[in-house]
Amino acid sequence: MNSLNLAWIPLPGAIPARQATLEAAQLQPLCxxxxxxxxxxxxxxxxxxxxxxxxxxxxxxNQDGLLCLHLxxxxxxxxxxxxxxxxxxxxxxxxxxxxxxGVAAAGSADQRPWLRHAAWPVDSFPLRKDFDAAISQxxxxxPFVQVEGQGVHxxxxxxxxxGIIEPGHFRFSIIGERVLRLEERLGYVHKGIEKRFxxxxxxxxxxxxxxxxxxxxxxxxxxYAMAAENMACVTxxxxxxxxxxxxxxxxxxxxxxxxxxYLANDVAFSFGMSQFWILKEQLLRNNAALFGHRYLMDKIIxxxxxxxxxxxxxxxxxxxxxxxxxxxxRSILEEHAGVQDRYIGAxxxxxxxxxxxxxxxxxxxxxxxxxxxxxxxxxxxxxxxxVRMATHRNGxxxxxxxxxxxxxxxxxxxxxxxxxxxxxxxxLEALTDLPGNGFxxxxxxxxxxxxxxxxxxxxxxxxxxxxxxxxxxxxxPLLEHAILGNIVPDFPLINKxxxxxxxxxxx
Amino acid sequence: MYQILKQIIKxxxxxxxxxxxxxxxxxxxQRLQQQILAVLGxxxxxxxxxxxxxxxCELEIHAVNNAxxxxxxxxxxxxxxxxxxxxxxxTGTVSRHMEVALQRTxxxxxxxxxxxxxxxxxxxxxxxxxxxxxxxxxxNVIPVDVVVSGCPPAPLAIMQGILTAISAKK
Numbered sequence: 085m086n087s088l089n090l091a092w093i094p095l096p097g098a099i100p101a102r103q104a105t106l107e108a109a110q111l112q113p114l115c116x117x118x119x120x121x122x123x124x125x126x127x128x129x130x131x132x133x134x135x136x137x138x139x140x141x142x143x144x145x146n147q148d149g150l151l152c153l154h155l156x157x158x159x160x161x162x163x164x165x166x167x168x169x170x171x172x173x174x175x176x177x178x179x180x181x182x183x184x185x186g187v188a189a190a191g192s193a194d195q196r197p198w199l200r201h202a203a204w205p206v207d208s209f210p211l212r213k214d215f216d217a218a219i220s221q222x223x224x225x226x227p228f229v230q231v232e233g234q235g236v237h238x239x240x241x242x243x244x245x246x247g248i249i250e251p252g253h254f255r256f257s258i259i260g261e262r263v264l265r266l267e268e269r270l271g272y273v274h275k276g277i278e279k280r281f282x283x284x285x286x287x288x289x290x291x292x293x294x295x296x297x298x299x300x301x302x303x304x305x306x307x308y309a310m311a312a313e314n315m316a317c318v319t320x321x322x323x324x325x326x327x328x329x330x331x332x333x334x335x336x337x338x339x340x341x342x343x344x345x346y347l348a349n350d351v352a353f354s355f356g357m358s359q360f361w362i363l364k365e366q367l368l369r370n371n372a373a374l375f376g377h378r379y380l381m382d383k384i385i386x387x388x389x390x391x392x393x394x395x396x397x398x399x400x401x402x403x404x405x406x407x408x409x410x411x412x413x414r415s416i417l418e419e420h421a422g423v424q425d426r427y428i429g430a431x432x433x434x435x436x437x438x439x440x441x442x443x444x445x446x447x448x449x450x451x452x453x454x455x456x457x458x459x460x461x462x463x464x465x466x467x468x469x470x471v472r473m474a475t476h477r478n479g480x481x482x483x484x485x486x487x488x489x490x491x492x493x494x495x496x497x498x499x500x501x502x503x504x505x506x507x508x509x510x511x512l513e514a515l516t517d518l519p520g521n522g523f524x525x526x527x528x529x530x531x532x533x534x535x536x537x538x539x540x541x542x543x544x545x546x547x548x549x550x551x552x553x554x555x556x557x558x559x560x561p562l563l564e565h566a567i568l569g570n571i572v573p574d575f576p577l578i579n580k581x582x583x584x585x586x587x588x589x590x591x
Numbered sequence: 592m593y594q595i596l597k598q599i600i601k602x603x604x605x606x607x608x609x610x611x612x613x614x615x616x617x618x619x620x621q622r623l624q625q626q627i628l629a630v631l632g633x634x635x636x637x638x639x640x641x642x643x644x645x646x647x648c649e650l651e652i653h654a655v656n657n658a659x660x661x662x663x664x665x666x667x668x669x670x671x672x673x674x675x676x677x678x679x680x681x682t683g684t685v686s687r688h689m690e691v692a693l694q695r696t697x698x699x700x701x702x703x704x705x706x707x708x709x710x711x712x713x714x715x716x717x718x719x720x721x722x723x724x725x726x727x728x729x730x731n732v733i734p735v736d737v738v739v740s741g742c743p744p745a746p747l748a749i750m751q752g753i754l755t756a757i758s759a760k761k
Contacts, residue, residue, distance in 0.1 A: 203687035203724050210723055217723040224691075243692050246671035248652050250641050251689060275643045275686045276724035292718050298647025298743065342653065355595055361657035362605060368654070372745075379647060381742065416594050587645045590686075 088114055097314035098463030099527055100149030108164055111142070111155060115170045118144045118151065124442050124455070125171035126150070126527075127536050127553035128178065130185040132213045134542075138187050140164050141551075143525070143536060149461060152525060152538075157187060166192040173442040173558045184211040184278065196227060199271040199590060210279050211549075231257035231265050239572065243272040247576075250586035254575075261571040266564045273590040281550035286312060286386055286518065289547060293537060294381050296552045297588030299339055302331040303530030304552060304588075305384035307537040311550075312386045315524030315539060316515055323509040324388035325464040330502045331380045331389075333495040336531040337406070338367050338379075340492045343583050347485060348417065350577040351426040359413055363406060370402055388512035396503040403496050410496075414489050427482035431566040431578030434479055443562045445533015445555040447582050450487040451479035457529035469501050484581040491531075518545045532556065532585065554588030605658040609665055610751045612758040618735045623703050625759040631677050631705075632757040635667045638676035638700060642693045642732075643725060644683030647743040648710040652680070655746045662750060673699035678756060681733075684712040684719040685726040697733050705756045708735045709749060711742045 088110050095101040106114065115125075123146035131139045136159040144151040155164055166189040168175040178189040179198035186209035188195070200206075202224035209215060231238075236259050243251035253269040277296060281289050293308035294301040306328050313320060320328075341364040348356025368378040375383055375391045383391050393399075417423055433443060438451035448455060458471040474490035476483035522541040527534055533555025540549040559582060566578055623631075641649060655662040656669075670676050673696045685693060697706070708729040711717040721727035729735050739752035 201688045215723070243689065244640055244673075244696055248639050248649055248669060250644070250646055250649065251692065272688045272692070273641070273643045273683070273686050274688055274724050275684055275719045276722040277719065279722060279724075280719060288718075295645040295647065295718055295742075298645035299650060301647070342650070355599065358658050359598065359602070361654070362602065362659070365654060365657050365659050378745065379650065379743070381647070412594070412598065416598070419594075585646065587643075 088117075090114070095150075095152065095314065095523070095525060096317050097310065097525070099457070099461040099525075101152065101525055102149070103152040103154065103523065105154045105156065108155060111153065112165050112167060112170065114153065115142070115144070115167045118146055119170050121146055124444070125167070125174055126534070127538070127551065127557070128167075128174055128181065129538065129551040129553070130181040130187045130211065131540055131549045132185065132211060134213060138162050138185060140181065140187060141538065142167070143538070147460065150525060150527065162187040163190040165190060168192055171442060172440065173561060176561070177557060183209075185209050186212065199274050201226070201271055203274070210276065226269055228255050228267050228269070229265070233259075235259050236264060252586050256572060256575075258572060261573070263567050263570055263572060263575070266567050268560055268564060270560065270586060271590050273587050275591070277591040278549070278551065281547060283546055283548070286515075286547065289550060290385050291382060293550070293552060294384075296591070297554055297585040298379065300335065300530045300532060300535060300554075300585070300588065301379055301381045302328070302335045302384055303528045303535040304537065305382070306332060307526035307528040307535045308539070308550070308552070309384055309386045310526030310528065311524040311537045311539040312518060313515060313524075314526065315522040315541070316518055318387060318513055318515045320388040320513050321510040322464060322507045324511050324513075326502055326506050327389045327393060327511070328384050329465050329469070330393070330499060331375075331383060332528065332530070333498045333502070334367065334371065335380065336495045337492055337499075338364055339531040340488045340495075341367065343580065344485065344488055346580050347481070347577065348423065350580055351423050353420065353423050356413065356417060356423075359409070363409055366405070367402065370398055374398060385512070387515035388510070390511075392511055393506065396506075399499065399503055403500050407493065407496050410489070410492060417485075424482065426574070426577060427485055428480060430481040430574050431570060431581060432478070432480040433562055433566050435477060437565060438479060438562065441562055441565070442558045444558045446487055446491070446531065447484060447559050447562065448533065449473065449475045450483040452477045455534075457527055457534045461527070465502065465505070468505065469498055471498065481577060481581040518547070520545045530555070532583070533559070552588070552591070554585050556584040556589045559584050560589065606661040606664060607659055610747050610754065612755040613751045614755065616737045616739055616752050616755045618708070618730065618738045621759065622736065623705065627703050628757050628759050631703075633666055635678055635753070635757055636670045636676045637667065637678045637680050637753070638670060638673045638696065639680045639682070640689075640693055640696050642681050642683045642689045642713070642729065643686035643719070644710060644712060648682035648713075651743045651746055651749060652682070652709075655749050660746045660750060662753075667753060673697075674701070676700045676704070678705040678707060678753065680707050680709055680753070681713055681729045682709045684716050685729055685732045687724055687726055690726055690732055693732060705736050706733060707737045707739065707752050707756050709739045709752065710744055711740055714738045714740045717742065
């Protein structure tokens, strides 16, 4: 990397991170080097820097920490070198940067729109500062890839799905019951979150960040707060950081309980659904009673937390109950031949493919991708807690279920450790002003995978751009692979085993 | 099998009493006659459309079907097809990319039908508001009978909203 002669500048914060501004010609060699050394693409976004300058930002991660690259582009020729040949998951991100900012990846094979359907015209770009919010009337006509051959037919599904799920479109090409190809089309719940952050206050932004993906509200709120704190070089009090970890682990437990219930339901084992959801409801009620919100929304704020822990006894009792009940339910599920028959071998993502395409988070760990930000880059209090990472090699529904169980037990252990070691002290460090022309990154291992928030300020210290990145960006394309060769009725089960976010992706 | 039966017996019945209807949730005039509401109220089928939520409201809609709230025990169930539905439940600010899908789903529900807007975004646009990508509250796009505020509304409020929609004004 040194041969590229980049001037790396360290970024403040608990996670090791550095940034560099580079020339267009340096982007591909640098990405290639990081990929060859086992690094991954975390996120890619663009910004309007004013005065006819656009910028492309690329966040990479390797075992040493985060690398953030900035590429400045003149308005006359807003193009940059395609990196989707190196990191395939960049493809949809690059298409989105074009939809939102009109900055294109030169030489990319897929130039179709991604998040833009028909809400705004093709030559209008919402994240440009001169965007005038023109309403488009054009028809929405997306060119899906057609599969041809004798007996091949299509099943279009969505955007409104059959169950209580977020909207998106799945185009299955099938022969008999077997899936030959799945093509996803997302963007239906694009509601302009990125634009909404612009020129709004730091604290409104915290509320908004907590609603990028409701099931990951604490992960987003923490990553957003971390980005602001890192930029302003403010460290929240120890107690606040420990409480944040408590909230994050409770969010992980709640989501794993809910999904394990649905994974039982999707194989017609309704007993599992009822049992896991009873446990989840008890946890949510404890959240409401102790912290004032069932999902802990708005409890993590820039500078610290908005609520203290009134007493630990309720949560300690909850830990005992959860551990006992989940252990019992796990043994029932594992001994149930009908359940295991559906789980084992369904929706397999081999470790090699997972590595090539950048599968991350919980689903990545179930396909031998050993990344967990709490383990690799532990900030307070995770340095003390020493998280044990759960991984598996099989990459099927059964492996994702096993990883969920193990993470659930680990989060229960972490919750006990946090309750035992919670330091005394304040809940909030003052954070009102951000520096001018600042840049901050926050990364948190949410239950689904790593959530990244990037924050930029203008010369006056106002928020000029926030980019929240959901791990679903990396994982949605793998779902298209996981379903191949499986039968259509197994799709809900396979889909639920990933449980990816639509809102967090569509923004 | 023994373990499953033992666990079911040990769990017992968790279901709690249902809440009462709340007139303050009604968004406008009651459009359906009392006789129709009485019929719908005994077996109501709901179609949900997430028109642009953060998925928080969906978490609580799932929760109303857990053993504590047991919405289905009141004869109220979620259905896959709008053709089978009596009530359209809408969450989220309406994204412009979901505007047509929402209108078409409503049109596919046979009359007489009801619409409940669920959550702060559906009631007033919430944190997302109106923008190039968002139409704002649900009533900007389709007529609404009952609104349930909250971010997200708790399961009891959701049940109250649905029960208000199918109850006649006193």
